[in-house]
Structures are given as structure tokens and as C-alpha cells.
Amino acid sequence: MARTVKGPDARRERWKGHREQRRAEFVEATIAAVAKKGPDVGMEDVAAEAGVSKPVLYRHFTDKSDLYLAVGQRATELLMDRMGPALAADGPIRARIERIVDAYLSVIEENPNLYRFVVKGSFVDRPVEKDVVQEDKNLIATTLARILGDYLRAFDMDSGGAEPWAHALVGMVQNAGDWWLDRQTMSRENLSDYLATIIWHAIDGLLRSAGVQADPAKPLTPLRLVD
Amino acid sequence: MARTVKGPDARRERWKGHREQRRAEFVEATIAAVAKKGPDVGMEDVAAEAGVSKPVLYRHFTDKSDLYLAVGQRATELLMDRMGPALAADGPIRARIERIVDAYLSVIEENPNLYRFVVKGSFVDRPVEKDVVQEDKNLIATTLARILGDYLRAFDMDSGGAEPWAHALVGMVQNAGDWWLDRQTMSRENLSDYLATIIWHAIDGLLRSAGVQADPAKPLTPLRLVD
DNA sequence: CGGTAAGTGTTACTTGAGGTAACGGTTACT
DNA sequence: AGTAACCGTTACCTCAAGTAACACTTACCG
The missing domain is CATH 1.10.357 (Tetracycline Repressor; domain 2)
Structure with missing residues (x-):
């Protein structure tokens, strides 16, 4: 029992870094999509650019502005x-x-x-x-x-x-x-x-x-x- | 016949000034709507503010950006x-x-x-x-x-x-x-x-x-x- | 090993705002 | 009387944002 006191479950930690990396990946995809299809890309375009479908995007970003915000932060x-x-x-x-x-x-x-x-x-x-x-x-x-x-x-x-x-x-x-x-x-x-x-x-x-x-x-x- | 040569039809001219005035009226309504409902008003809001329904707006402005452009020009x-x-x-x-x-x-x-x-x-x-x-x-x-x-x-x-x-x-x-x-x-x-x-x-x-x-x-x- | 927490991904849907179709009424020039 | 230009409506279409529901994978946990 002594060790469960600290962290509730290691499974939660396992992905910590991974999520960050994934977000960064999508940010890059957005930048690429913008370069390709002009500044008014849609979420579908971004997802496609990342080789993925929309819902995946929405697991990492709450909405469009969240994604764009991340792009802004990257900039x-x-x-x-x-x-x-x-x-x-x-x-x-x-x-x-x-x-x-x-x-x-x-x-x-x-x-x-x-x-x-x-x-x-x-x-x-x-x-x-x-x-x-x-x-x-x-x-x-x-x-x-x-x-x-x-x-x-x-x-x-x-x-x-x-x-x-x-x-x-x-x-x-x-x-x-x-x-x-x-x-x-x-x-x-x-x-x-x-x-x-x-x-x-x-x-x-x-x-x-x-x-x-x-x-x-x-x-x-x-x-x-x-x- | 001699006088019909000049203008194709006076009925076309009759409204010339009126249309201008109407556009201006909608521009004012937009400004009012913005003041009231914040900067992200929709066409419906603007129309309502002008006491009119959407299609009327679209008779005077081809689309949203046309309206906003007019607002910009007013500014x-x-x-x-x-x-x-x-x-x-x-x-x-x-x-x-x-x-x-x-x-x-x-x-x-x-x-x-x-x-x-x-x-x-x-x-x-x-x-x-x-x-x-x-x-x-x-x-x-x-x-x-x-x-x-x-x-x-x-x-x-x-x-x-x-x-x-x-x-x-x-x-x-x-x-x-x-x-x-x-x-x-x-x-x-x-x-x-x-x-x-x-x-x-x-x-x-x-x-x-x-x-x-x-x-x-x-x-x-x-x-x-x-x- | 069975259970489960986190993540991967899909297709198919709902929602909302922009924009349109189709219809009918009014005015006043011809 | 006919018609060109407007006034105005309700009901619809469309398209992108965002969601629901479902199925599969990995690896920690006991």
C-alpha cells in the first residue's frame, strides 16, 4: 500500500510526454496545411494533412481556436x-x-x-x-x-x-x-x-x-x- | 420616340438615392448591433437590429464581408x-x-x-x-x-x-x-x-x-x- | 492472466450561421 | 393595363465545426 499513496496509477503518467509530442505534431501539420492551402484551412484539411480524421484532432485540441492558439504559441x-x-x-x-x-x-x-x-x-x-x-x-x-x-x-x-x-x-x-x-x-x-x-x-x-x-x-x- | 432614346427607363433611376440610403441605414444598424451584442454579431442579429429579416439584408449586400466592408468604409x-x-x-x-x-x-x-x-x-x-x-x-x-x-x-x-x-x-x-x-x-x-x-x-x-x-x-x- | 486506464482510430451524425428560393405585396413610371 | 423596381416574409439549402458511438491496441496492476 505504501507506494500507491504517491501516484494513483502509473498508467496516467505513461502518456504525459506523448500527448505533448502529438500536439506539436498537429501544430506542424497545421502550419504545413496553411502553407499549402492558404490561411483559411478547415479542421478537415488539417486532419488530412496530419493523415488522420477530425475526431483525433479534437482529442488533442478542444476546438479550432485552441489549435490556432497553439500555432500562435509555437510562433x-x-x-x-x-x-x-x-x-x-x-x-x-x-x-x-x-x-x-x-x-x-x-x-x-x-x-x-x-x-x-x-x-x-x-x-x-x-x-x-x-x-x-x-x-x-x-x-x-x-x-x-x-x-x-x-x-x-x-x-x-x-x-x-x-x-x-x-x-x-x-x-x-x-x-x-x-x-x-x-x-x-x-x-x-x-x-x-x-x-x-x-x-x-x-x-x-x-x-x-x-x-x-x-x-x-x-x-x-x-x-x-x-x- | 425622341425622348425614349436618352434613358432606357426612368424607373431605374427612381431608386438610385434610395438604395444608398438604405445601405447606410444597415451600416448604422450593424454598428448599433455590434455595440449591443459584441463584435461577433451574425447577419440575423443585424437584420433584427434593423427591424427586418435576413433576405432584405442580402438584397443590399452580396454577403457578410460586403456588409462589413461597408462598415469599414464608413469608419x-x-x-x-x-x-x-x-x-x-x-x-x-x-x-x-x-x-x-x-x-x-x-x-x-x-x-x-x-x-x-x-x-x-x-x-x-x-x-x-x-x-x-x-x-x-x-x-x-x-x-x-x-x-x-x-x-x-x-x-x-x-x-x-x-x-x-x-x-x-x-x-x-x-x-x-x-x-x-x-x-x-x-x-x-x-x-x-x-x-x-x-x-x-x-x-x-x-x-x-x-x-x-x-x-x-x-x-x-x-x-x-x-x- | 483478467481487468482497466489511457490512447488509436473510424464513420455517421447534429448544429448553427451564412446564404438562397419562392412567393406575394406596393409604388409609380410608361 | 402592364411592368420594373422595390418591400417583405417563411422555409429551405449548404457547409464546416464539433460530437456520438463504436471498435481496436497497449501496457500497467493486482
């Missing part, structure tokens, strides 16, 4: 794998900005279909449910707001604007990225450079207006030149 | 009525920027439900069809790009960045607006000011980097101080 992973390091890395400001921007652009460049599927329409059913895209944007914006706020406070400046700033930056990069993804009229490097320039100038101007002189080639450390 | 009108003048007006740069931004924010502030319905999900059916939101953003961005490009050329600067700049600005204001609309943690004035400041600094930095000194309180006219 989030892809994005964060590259954005995370870029956001965390330190270094010369200007280069740091460009790296973050370029990390984002590289992800959407490599997964345009997935990106469009997740971001643009498609997520047919989700009234007020979880919106992965919104969450990602908020996550990134929050991180940026923290970074910006820290610096502003370090310079003894009002940090109240950090949040709108952060959301503005996120929207800026996203929309420019959308535009670029549709009509690719310039290289990614070029766009990263343009965007980083805009952002750097905006930051520089903000600091200047508070009497701070920053060097784009140096890490952003408090260094007040004017008082 | 575009509301937006452009205010953005147009702001974009066209001349004046001190900094103030001009702020006016444009504030025009946008005022519209979404006054029609939050309509805004969310049109922009966020909901437009359930429209695979690759007309996307009103995208069109509006492109229209505004194109206008901005023209303005920016003209100025850059006037200063003998490279105007190749005008387009990405424009799209970046549009995304910036939109996303900051979204954020603000959800959690209204600051006044509209305040946000307009923040955003205008960012934009002004970015422009100023761009000009500086080309050796041009601009005065935010003056209209943006070519005036090279450094060469």
Missing part, C-alpha cells in the same frame, strides 16, 4: 528565441537597437506564411479569447518599457513616458515590417538600418532635450554632460 | 474627415505633427467599439479580399511618404527612406493608440504630446545628421544652415 517561441537574446544583450546603443530590430525582421522573413496566418485575420474564432499576437506585443513592449524606464530614471528624467514609448516602438517596427514583407523593395539590412536610425534619433532627441549627450557607439550608461 | 469616412484636414494643414512642424496624431486619437476615442470591430479580428470572412484597415493605413502612409519625401528632396537629402519612415510612423501611432484605448492610463493630450515629441525628435535627428537645423516652432521650409 511566439520562434520569435522569442531570437528576440530574447537580442533584448537581453548589452552593447553600443545604436548597434543594440539595430540588432533587436533585425532579429524581429529575420523571423518574419523566414516564416512569412506563418506570420501572416497568425497576425493577419485567419484566427477566425476568438471573440475576446487569448490573443497571442497582442500578448507577444505586450510582452515585448513591457520589456522595452522596463529598459527605457530604467535608463530614464538613471538620468533623473521623467519615466512616465516609457510605456507609450515602448508601445510606439513595437508598433513602428511591426508595421514597417508588414509593409516590407509585402513589397520587398529594400534589403532587410537596409530596413533595419533605417528603423534603427529613426529610433536612435528619437532617443537621442529625448536625451538632448533633457540636456544629456549620448554616444551611439557606446553602451547606454548614465553620463550627464550638461546639468 | 474610414469618420477617420478621414478628421485626418484629411490635419494632414493637409500647414504650420509649425511640431504643432502640425501633434495635430495629426491627435486627430487620429480623437477618432478612436470617440468610436472605440467601432474601431475595435473594424481593426481587431471580427471581419470574419475575407481571405485575401479588400482589407479596409490595410488600405487606410496605406493611404495615410502614402500621404506621409509624399510629404516626407518632398521635404527630404527639398533639403537635397536621400528620399529613399521616406516610405519605410511613413509606415513606421503609422504603425507607431496606431499601436500606441491601441494600447491607450485599452488601458487609458493617461490623457489624450498627454499621449499626443509624447508621440509628437518622439516623431519630432526623430525628424530633427534625421535633419541634423544631414547638417540641417530645423525649428520646431516654424513651418518646415528648406533652410540650410550648415553645408
